[in-house]
Amino acid sequence: MITWVPENIYFKSLINLGNLVLIKNHRVLKEIKSVYTTRKERVLVNLTLLMENSFKIRKWAGEKGNNSTSTVTRKSIYNHLKDTKLKNLSEDWDYHVGLRVMTIENYIKSLKNSRKQIDENYG
Numbered sequence: 001m002i003t004w005v006p007e008n009i010y011f012k013s014l015i016n017l018g019n020l021v022l023i024k025n026h027r028v029l030k031e032i033k034s035v036y037t038t039r040k041e042r043v044l045v046n047l048t049l050l051m052e053n054s055f056k057i058r059k060w061a062g063e064k065g066n067n068s069t070s071t072v073t074r075k076s077i078y079n080h081l082k083d084t085k086l087k088n089l090s091e092d093w094d095y096h097v098g099l100r101v102m103t104i105e106n107y108i109k110s111l112k113n114s115r116k117q118i119d120e121n122y123g
Contacts, residue, residue: 028117035110042103050096057089 023029064077072081 023122025117025121028114028121031110031114031117035107035114039103039107039110043100043107046096046100046103050093050100053089053093053096057086057093060086060089 023032061074061077064081065072065074068077068081078086
C-alpha cells in the first residue's frame with residue numbers, strides 16, 4: 001500500500017501535463033526522475049519483501065495449527081509452539097521492517113530535496 005498519494009499525484013501530473021519537459025535544469029530533472037523511479041521502487045521492493053515474510057509467518061502458524069492433535073488458538077501457537085523456523089522468520093521480519101523504515105525515510109528526504117531544488121530554480 002502506498003501512502004504518499006499527494007506526492008504521487010504531483011509527479012504524475014508533471015508527466016501527464018508535459019511539465020516535466022519544461023524543466024531545463026538537468027540536476028532538478030534528474031532528481032525528480034530519480035525520486036519517482038529508483039527510490040520509490042526501493043520502497044515498493046522492501047514492502048514486497050516484508051509482505052512475503054509476513055505470509056511465511058502466517059503459513060508457519062497455519063501448519064502448526066493443522067499439525068496439532070487438538071484445536072489450538074493462534075495465540076497458543078505463537079506462545080507455546082515456537083521453534084527455530086519461527087525465530088528465523090521473526091528475525092527476517094525485524095530486518096525487513098528496519099529496511100522499510102530506512103527506505104521510507106530516504107524517500108521522504110528525496111522528496112524534500114526535489115521540492116527544495118524546484119523552489120530554488122523555479123520558485
